[in-house]
Amino acid sequence: MGEEQRRDGEALRRVHAALNHGRTAVPARAPGRPRHIRTREAAIGEASGGERGSGLPISITGIGKAYGAFKALDDVSLDVASGEFLTLLGPSGSGKTTLLMVLAGFQRPDCGRIRFGDDDVTLAPPHRRGVGMVFQNYALFPHMDVAGNLGYPLRLRGLGRSEIEERVRRALDMVQLSGLGARQVDQLSGGQRQRVALARAIIFEPRILLMDEPLSALDKKLREEMQIEVRRLHRRLGMTTVYVTHDQREALTMSDRVAVIDKGRFRQVGGPREIYERPGSRFIAEFIGESSFLPVELRGCEAWAGGARLMLSGGVPAMASPLLVLRPEKLRVLAPGEDGAGLNVLRGRVDELVYQGESTLFYVELPGGARIAARQAASASAPALPGVGGEVALALAPADTILVPDDA
Amino acid sequence: MTAATAQGPNAAELRADARRERLVLGALAAPGLLLIGVVALAPIAWLFWLSVRKGDSYTLEHYARLLHSSYAYSLQTTFELTFLVTAICALLGYPLAYLIAQARQRTAAILLLFVLFPVWTSLLVRCYAWLVLLQRRGLVNTWLADAGLIDLPLRLVHNFTGTTIGMVHIMLPFMVLPLYATMRAIDRDYVRAAANLGATPSQAFRHVYVPLSLPGLAAGIIIVFILCLGFYVTPALLGGGRVMTWSMQIERNVTYHSDWGAASALGVVLLAMALAIFWAVGRVIGFNRILGGR
Ligand SMILES: Nc1ncnc2c1ncn2[C@@H]1O[C@H](COP(=O)(O)OP(=O)(O)OP(=O)(O)O)[C@@H](O)[C@H]1O
Ligand SMILES: [Mg+2]
Numbered sequence: 016m017g018e019e020q021r022r023d024g025e026a027l028r029r030v031h032a033a034l035n036h037g038r039t040a041v042p043a044r045a046p047g048r049p050r051h052i053r054t055r056e057a058a059i060g061e062a063s064g065g066e067r068g069s070g071l072p073i074s075i076t077g078i079g080k081a082y083g084a085f086k087a088l089d090d091v092s093l094d095v096a097s098g099e100f101l102t103l104l105g106p107s108g109s110g111k112t113t114l115l116m117v118l119a120g121f122q123r124p125d126c127g128r129i130r131f132g133d134d135d136v137t138l139a140p141p142h143r144r145g146v147g148m149v150f151q152n153y154a155l156f157p158h159m160d161v162a163g164n165l166g167y168p169l170r171l172r173g174l175g176r177s178e179i180e181e182r183v184r185r186a187l188d189m190v191q192l193s194g195l196g197a198r199q200v201d202q203l204s205g206g207q208r209q210r211v212a213l214a215r216a217i218i219f220e221p222r223i224l225l226m227d228e229p230l231s232a233l234d235k236k237l238r239e240e241m242q243i244e245v246r247r248l249h250r251r252l253g254m255t256t257v258y259v260t261h262d263q264r265e266a267l268t269m270s271d272r273v274a275v276i277d278k279g280r281f282r283q284v285g286g287p288r289e290i291y292e293r294p295g296s297r298f299i300a301e302f303i304g305e306s307s308f309l310p311v312e313l314r315g316c317e318a319w320a321g322g323a324r325l326m327l328s329g330g331v332p333a334m335a336s337p338l339l340v341l342r343p344e345k346l347r348v349l350a351p352g353e354d355g356a357g358l359n360v361l362r363g364r365v366d367e368l369v370y371q372g373e374s375t376l377f378y379v380e381l382p383g384g385a386r387i388a389a390r391q392a393a394s395a396s397a398p399a400l401p402g403v404g405g406e407v408a409l410a411l412a413p414a415d416t417i418l419v420p421d422d423a
Numbered sequence: 424m425t426a427a428t429a430q431g432p433n434a435a436e437l438r439a440d441a442r443r444e445r446l447v448l449g450a451l452a453a454p455g456l457l458l459i460g461v462v463a464l465a466p467i468a469w470l471f472w473l474s475v476r477k478g479d480s481y482t483l484e485h486y487a488r489l490l491h492s493s494y495a496y497s498l499q500t501t502f503e504l505t506f507l508v509t510a511i512c513a514l515l516g517y518p519l520a521y522l523i524a525q526a527r528q529r530t531a532a533i534l535l536l537f538v539l540f541p542v543w544t545s546l547l548v549r550c551y552a553w554l555v556l557l558q559r560r561g562l563v564n565t566w567l568a569d570a571g572l573i574d575l576p577l578r579l580v581h582n583f584t585g586t587t588i589g590m591v592h593i594m595l596p597f598m599v600l601p602l603y604a605t606m607r608a609i610d611r612d613y614v615r616a617a618a619n620l621g622a623t624p625s626q627a628f629r630h631v632y633v634p635l636s637l638p639g640l641a642a643g644i645i646i647v648f649i650l651c652l653g654f655y656v657t658p659a660l661l662g663g664g665r666v667m668t669w670s671m672q673i674e675r676n677v678t679y680h681s682d683w684g685a686a687s688a689l690g691v692v693l694l695a696m697a698l699a700i701f702w703a704v705g706r707v708i709g710f711n712r713i714l715g716g717r
Contacts, residue, residue, distance in 0.1 A: 119615075119619055120618075121615050121618075140618070140624075141615070141618040141619055142618045142619070142620075142621050142622055142623055142624075142626075142627075144619075145621070146619070147619070148616070148619045150612050150615070150616060152610070152612060154610065154612040154613055154615070154616035155616075156613060156616070156617075156631060156635075157635070158631075158634040158635060167617070167620055167622075167630070168620035168621050171620060171621040171622055171626065172621060215620070219620065219621065
């Protein structure tokens, strides 16, 4: 792997050196004037060095886009670091595609600025942005074969035939489709098309890669394989990546950071662990992972929920109507003799049991009538679950006891 | 046993079922096939029969006569007219179809209505309308003279020019419709993908949009070409006797000379040429793409 990376890096440097030859330093431009591709050759490897991990940072400032009175994007701001893998996660119609289209230049925002590195690209047309994009339906050209599709961006940049052939061959190797260059697009399986689309998006070495639900058309097994592959490619090539999905699991698996978007606004931006473990609001907790909520009553500096006083790791936060977030897998059934000292304990009656193979999901009705979901791994070492109607005590560690404002 | 036949307890039963299904499908298609046979194939066979008969014997005499210079001349006229009209229709129709395909749904519907409108009016009416517009003291010449652009009226009708103008007008919808249908079905993402990969708008158009719209263009060209080859009314009315097409030769043979043999031979040749064109375009573009497949 190390050797392979060095070789790739070396090849990249060679190409960049060859292509950047003859270019002088580019002076800084006034904001609002996009950097244009001055020569056909300069289009490849805008990178000064062409080092691995030389993705361009993206800076999104105050972007708004309305369709009539409907705000598809509402004052969106976000900075994506160089080489970062950022996922846009949100329900259908939340504005993910719209934001991606604004980044790629297909959609003109009503207000706001987009910068790639030092360049303001807000007004730059799509063909001058130099970003790779994987379309949701792949958009592979049906009138070209696989090699034609992959070679197209290189042809546009005026590369020679043999150079194109060589790079197409390498790109096909990279996505494990060696030897399929002569295939027609409609002779490929879904997974293969996906790989070709990915290869086409990165073959001209863009420093920014955009992907719009690239895996949504694949079945579960293939999707998981491709998730790993996309991550591998990202690690190897290091371009700044904005990835759109509405699959929360995919977002958590793949990303350095997740930006949760809803109704054209970011609701929370953070690392996968932070988003999952420390949801900032009821919407986030509901959208990512499973959760039940219990209303929390604040009595002075004490918080009560489900008939128990809550121990909190960070003290009682100040918020209007807090809710206790209960993730099913964080709740542990107490064995009959256990007292649960140092834990928050909720007691109730088992209402329903659902056997799910690796675990059992069960619902517990608390004395106040609230119903919460809990999960117990299928393991002989875990305490036996009572049947429906049986009493059960559930323990929650203070570190897992999270209060969120009710915003939904 | 030639092919491996499936074995198993109910294999015979399943084969019988498949056979029954084919029979039912065949029965359902039978009326349509019969109709095609009666209204299309039988007359063609009869035409062919007439073209090789003289009295009670077979002859190639009718075909031999086609080598005469007057036929050759009208064949040339027919092809010139057909090529010209098809080319003009393609040149006008492509941008027009593109415009309609890019327009919003409502605008597109209205524009399409304008394209289709002429089709709903009588052919004869439209030809006479062009006569009125194009004649020596017609609207066009009057306007041009009033605008000071010409001193003498232009010869716009009763000649090849007038015939071409009239034919283009009549044929344009047949070019625009298949083109529009094809263009409308081209996913915007293809052109976007091209732009994303670095293509300027004009490169994206040439490299991606045009190739993807070619099946529609081919369909339009075939339809217009074949319709033009056999067109009669417009050349007869707007040509003013100076434009002698193949179809007019057929008509003359039948009405003046009652020579069904010669007329049939002319018809057979025309049919053969139409098929040849279809075959040639099909070789270039691919038949299934013209016929609507992908
Ligand atoms: N051209 C348009 N005209 C009017 N409204 C539009 C247009 N394009 C998008 N919208 C609206 O903008 C909102 C955001 O759309 P967008 O395609 O960005 O959603 P999305 O987050 O990508 O959803 P999905 O997960 O379903 O793809 C949607 O409510 C959509 O109806
Ligand atoms: Mg979308």
